[in-house]
Amino acid sequence: MKRLISYDLPANAWIAALVAAIVLILAVLPLTTPSIRSVNMAAKIIVFIPLAASFILLIGYTGIVSFAHTVFFGIGGYGLALGLLNSDASVSGMLTGLMLGVALSAVFGLIIALLSLRIRAIYFAMVTLVAALVTSQLASRLTWLTGGQDGVSFDIPDALSPGVRYWTVPFSDVPVTGKVLLYYALFAIAALSFLAMLRIVNSPFGRVLQAIRENEFRASALGYPTTWYKAVSSILAAVFATIAGGLYAAWLGYVGPGSTLSLNVLTDILLIIVIGGSGSLYGAILGAVVIIVSENYLQSLIELLIPVSIAKSPAGTLLSGDRWLLWLGVLYVVAIYLVPEGIVGMTRSGGRPGDRRAIPGPNHSR
């Protein structure tokens, strides 16, 4: 198990238990509840974990602050959609579309990395934000290719469609349909992506990325060609975000500027890594759960906790369930104030369990 997670255990037993519980719940959810809303939410969490983790790889491990991450997410979504549309919803078409998307994102990721060498800090962040907005606008206007503002709806392979029913889970009576199969395909691909990213950040390559983030000159003084490392990191982050985009489009059976390229998606990613923490990939898991569950259930929770009589009174208007977005904003501000390093960061100690494998220690004569 430790090998599977590249010896990178969460820094704290509580966090480890929380992560394990989340993974377990996500793994069994579609077999235990017929609630479409819950399963949709779980699928979104599953997609946003590798998406946010790839952003952490870029920003948290390499120090490249790029807001163009939604571009890769969008390329993945549109790539998969166009592949399916042009192949009568075949699996090979789906994979071809996604692979072409991955290749395009890799090129774009390289361009982003090269740009980061020429333009620094806040200026680079602004350029990438403009790139994200321009791409969103392009997707909205190239109607012949992308369906414009309306986006594209498409069929997925029959075996993965909700209409196909395989069997019924005995203890919960939940039907196992093609959609449930799709859920587990998402789960498996997202898990593999996450484990691959864990492997990357805990490899010697990942250590160099951390060194570059801390001080690029020092890393180059050790003989590392930092430009090459930044470029590869940017390409890897782009590839994982593209795969996540493909997964999301496959789940929704739809792709449009709003679902993949909008500022809302970027805001979600930022919220996830602020709440979860950008110092560890596990921040993506905790942040995705907090943010996406809040987006789905905060309104219901407020309505449950605040009696209608109070919520409808003039004084209690801020406590109405309709104001859930305000309270999500408050949660965001409080999190930045109280736990600036995120949930994972707040529990970090001086050493890390994974360090023990870094290199064999010297011959101790204790």
Added chain:
Amino acid sequence: MTQELLRVDDLHTFIGDYHILQGVNFDMHEGGVAALLGRNGAGKTTTLRSIMGLAPPRGRIRFDGRDIVGLSTAAISRLGIGYVPETLGLFSGLTVAETLRLAARSRAPDRARIDWITSLFPALRKFWHSRSGNLSGGQKQMLAIAKALVEPKRLILVDEPTKGLAPSVVAELIAALKQLTQQSTSILLVEQNFHFAASLATETTVLESGQTTWQGMMGDIARDEALRRQLLGVSVV
């Protein structure tokens, strides 16, 4: 006489609009320790940074017969030059073990070499899995030098290694650096502590306002107080 390892000719370096180095010249030989001395602001650190390509210079720097001006910092490092900056150049988020692994670049550090390094700096053994940001000043200095030694280097540039260190740690450092020269690694040392520099260096270059004002043997300047006072403005008892 041993072979010339480093030659710096008419080195000029600009930082922004400031002309910091205005003609630095010196050479050093293989296997030796050379000290760059001078008052604050003389250009000693900038000289080291120029050699490493961190402050792009004009002029000529030849390392082992090869012109290295214009090469990237990474390429210069790969030629076998290690750098221990005054700021130590550590990565505070990495442990001692990770730092040494990083410094070993593509290959795993040789166990015997790690043992040798930790015999030079025993404190590093104790804090093997501690983050470098949590080490004391002396331990950080030791790690910074250890980092430059993980891969065999022909030359290491060390900038003010004794700054802020207790006398007992300075003595440890002198012993470690002396051992290092016995392993045929040359050292170019920038140092304010004249006693420390004199105990290690054989060759000396004195800088003043970004120019070389004197080059010779350390013994000459150590013995001649009038010369020392004239060049460095210090009197050492």
